[in-house]
Amino acid sequence: xxxxxxxxxxxxxxxxxxxxxxxxxxxxxxxxxxxxxxxxxxxxxxxxxxxxxxxxxxxxxxxxxxxxxxxxxxxxxxxxxxxxxxxxxxxxxxxxxxxxxxxxxxxxxxxxxxxxxxxxxxxxxxxxxxxxxxxxxxxxxxxxxxxxxxxxxxxxxxxxxxxxxxxxxxxxxxxxxxxxxxxxxxxxxxxxxxxxxxxxxxxxxxxxxxxxxxxxxxxxxxxxxxxxxxxxxxxxxxxxxxxxxxxxxxxxxxxxxxxxxxxxxxxxxxxxxxxxxxxxxxxxxxxxxxxxxxxxxxxxxxxxxxxxxxxxxxxxxxxxxxxxxxxxxxxxxx
Numbered sequence: 109x110x111x112x113x114x115x116x117x118x119x120x121x122x123x124x125x126x127x128x129x130x131x132x133x134x135x136x137x138x139x140x141x142x143x144x145x146x147x148x149x150x151x152x153x154x155x156x157x158x159x160x161x162x163x164x165x166x167x168x169x170x171x172x173x174x175x176x177x178x179x180x181x182x183x184x185x186x187x188x189x190x191x192x193x194x195x196x197x198x199x200x201x202x203x204x205x206x207x208x209x210x211x212x213x214x215x216x217x218x219x220x221x222x223x224x225x226x227x228x229x230x231x232x233x234x235x236x237x238x239x240x241x242x243x244x245x246x247x248x249x250x251x252x253x254x255x256x257x258x259x260x261x262x263x264x265x266x267x268x269x270x271x272x273x274x275x276x277x278x279x280x281x282x283x284x285x286x287x288x289x290x291x292x293x294x295x296x297x298x299x300x301x302x303x304x305x306x307x308x309x310x311x312x313x314x315x316x317x318x319x320x321x322x323x324x325x326x327x328x329x330x331x332x333x334x335x336x337x338x339x340x341x342x343x344x345x346x347x348x349x350x351x352x353x354x355x356x357x358x359x360x361x362x363x364x365x366x367x368x369x370x371x372x373x374x375x376x377x378x379x380x381x382x383x384x385x386x387x388x389x390x391x392x393x394x395x396x397x398x399x400x401x402x403x404x405x406x407x408x409x410x411x412x413x414x415x416x417x418x419x420x421x422x423x424x425x426x427x428x429x430x431x432x433x434x435x436x437x438x439x440x441x442x
Contacts, residue, residue: 111173112137112263112295113158118167120153120319127153129319130167135263135312140289140296142306145316146342151299152267154316158297159265160184172262187256188265191272193248195240201227201251202236208259226258229288246277253288264289266298270305282308303343307331315339334358336441345438346411349378350404356440361413363436366396366422367429376434382410384426396422398430 113135120128128150135141143151156162157169160181169177176184187208195204206223214222227233230250240248249269256264266285270278286309289296300306306313307327314324323335334340337348337356345358359378366384382400396412410430422428 109139110137111135113169113171113297115154115158116168116170118154118157118164118169120150120157120162121165126319128157128164131319131321133314133321133324135295135297137295138293139311140286140298140309141312141314142298142300142310143314143316144300144303144306144342145322146301148318149316150319151301151316153319155265155267155297155299158263159186159188185259185262186265187259187261187263189249189252189256189267189269191268193240193252193272195248195251195255197240199239200236201232201238201240201243204240204251205254205258208255212259222258223254226254229257229291230254230284245273246281249273249281250284253285257288257292257294262295264294264296266296268299268301270300270302278305285309307343315342332438334438334440340438340440347408348440349380349402349408349410350406352403354404358438358440359410359432359436361395361411363432364410364412365431366398366412366414367431368421368426378430378432378437380408380410380430382428382430384422384424384428385409387422387424394422398428400430 111134115131115133117130117132118128119126119130143154145151153162157164160179164177168175171184202223205226206219209219209222224233227236230253232247232250235243235247240251270281273281282305298309310327312324313327313330315322315330317338323330323339331343334343340358344360346361347359347364349357351357380400380402382398384396385399386397388395392415394414396414398410398412400408400410402408412430
């Protein structure tokens, strides 16, 4: 697979604060890569350095095999969509989409053809003559995407593009962006703090913390095999216990069973005695909180997400067994 862009030992330091700490990152051509993590982890700073809006304090950035570390944004051949969309209110949809082409002195006939083809791709050809203020948030998002795509960029950079949409539109636009990427074969780099968004959309997922890359891989590999407690916690594992020999184990709430039976013990799976401290009814399931002591002797608070059918008798104060099969236990490096 070809590498569309690459960070080699890239850092970004602002005074005493290190926003990005010597990262190495390869972005595969024709794939959708997400930079994922909490606020302040360095994902947006990394995207801005890739776009050319911020120069790294050290390290190199190559695009299509060319050292682009000091290349200005307008000469990198990249498309970018911001959180705010940044559409020109006085221009029509077609004029907004064609703006980058006009700057590049693309002839009018060719420009018009490309604009209409791109608007057709995002399903907005019928709104070519409309002004942005007449459009919904989702439609404005599609116009911003079309404008970035129209110039046929080497990479398409998306900075939290769905954060201003309501929950229903966010879900719709995830599928729409994925469809557009698949149909065009574009290399896309998406910044998000939403793990569901990253899991659903990514070919390659890069999880960051405090300016460093914690783990990189396919969504399936990262989700099923988190490298450390931070990654597991960020991806919703919730439950962390330590074995008698000091190994750190993570278990997802939906994989933790709760039973009124006495713990039988197991050399392979997890079996702990505990007391229910909270039961939250959520329709088809219950979120059960259990206080227990793990095999290392440490007090732990465990969450079990169980189907409500058949376990309506669980109540606060009950003594229960919490357990998980061996295949549901994820060993952590730290």
